Amino acid sequence: MPPRNHGDADRLRALVDAAERIVFFTGAGISTESGIPDFRSPGTGLWTKMKPIQFQDFVASDAVRQESWRRRFTGERVLEGAQPNAGHHAIARLVATGKVLAVITQNIDNLHQDAGVPAARVIELHGNAHHARCLRCGLRHELADLEREFRETGRVGPCNACGGIVKTATISFGQAMPEDEMARAQDAIEACDLCVVAGSSLQVYPAAGFPEYAKRRGALLAIVNREETPLDPRADLVVRGELGPTLAFVAGINPGPAGPRLSD
Ligand code: APR
Numbered sequence: 695m696p697p698r699n700h701g702d703a704d705r706l707r708a709l710v711d712a713a714e715r716i717v718f719f720t721g722a723g724i725s726t727e728s729g730i731p732d733f734r735s736p737g738t739g740l741w742t743k744m745k746p747i748q749f750q751d752f753v754a755s756d757a758v759r760q761e762s763w764r765r766r767f768t769g770e771r772v773l774e775g776a777q778p779n780a781g782h783h784a785i786a787r788l789v790a791t792g793k794v795l796a797v798i799t800q801n802i803d804n805l806h807q808d809a810g811v812p813a814a815r816v817i818e819l820h821g822n823a824h825h826a827r828c829l830r831c832g833l834r835h836e837l838a839d840l841e842r843e844f845r846e847t848g849r850v851g852p853c854n855a856c857g858g859i860v861k862t863a864t865i866s867f868g869q870a871m872p873e874d875e876m877a878r879a880q881d882a883i884e885a886c887d888l889c890v891v892a893g894s895s896l897q898v899y900p901a902a903g904f905p906e907y908a909k910r911r912g913a914l915l916a917i918v919n920r921e922e923t924p925l926d927p928r929a930d931l932v933v934r935g936e937l938g939p940t941l942a943f944v945a946g947i948n949p950g951p952a953g954p955r956l957s958d
Contacts, residue, residue, distance in 0.1 A: 721895020
């Protein structure tokens, strides 16, 4: 059953079918249908309800660090229970065709990997929220251990190996971008013939520079997003609609809750 924006979804499917080296660039909008709020949707986006914590404030203040852990371990805990939706399964299905060079994501929820995209094909520009690291020695810390400490003591203390500051393995505003992921994303963008933006407001740099760069390099650019983005005027195709049904239609999978199976 094609989505409401049938004509545009048809055109997106034609672009995907004709492409040989696709890069997906995803943002929080692909995970809202999994119950994870995005950041800037009017009324529901996280940054419409609270201020993001800046990296330098996290490092400078224990009180800010404990507020950050409180946000992670209390509230609706949507990250823990989230499952991939039809949009994630559709991208995984397209990756399985061998035509997708990489899934560059700004998301930290691991849902592309959970949907079956090989980890080697996922480039997490803003890290991953499912584990933590010491900022001094780099030691990995498991969230379950930190949550137990938080529940028992009301706080998360320093690294038990070196006394350094422990932080989820995500990239906060003001924090250096991961060099390896940035280099891999640039390589993929330089090799692609189609870049598909899926669920991003394209307002946060340097990440948002990648789809722009793809277009500048001569690749085709398609944007699937519920709202306008600053890059829409330069896109070869803009699909205004819900990502799950649109990408499921493009990948030829069933968008229903029962999960992916080839539509009849
Ligand atoms: N279908 C289509 N579009 C959707 C859907 C959906 N189901 N749900 C949300 N959207 C769109 C919204 O309209 C919005 O334009 O997805 C976009 C999400 O934009 P943001 O909330 O700004 O998220 P994102 O672009 O990923 O933010 C980039 O900002 O705060 C930082 O590090 C954070 O990685 C994040 C970065």
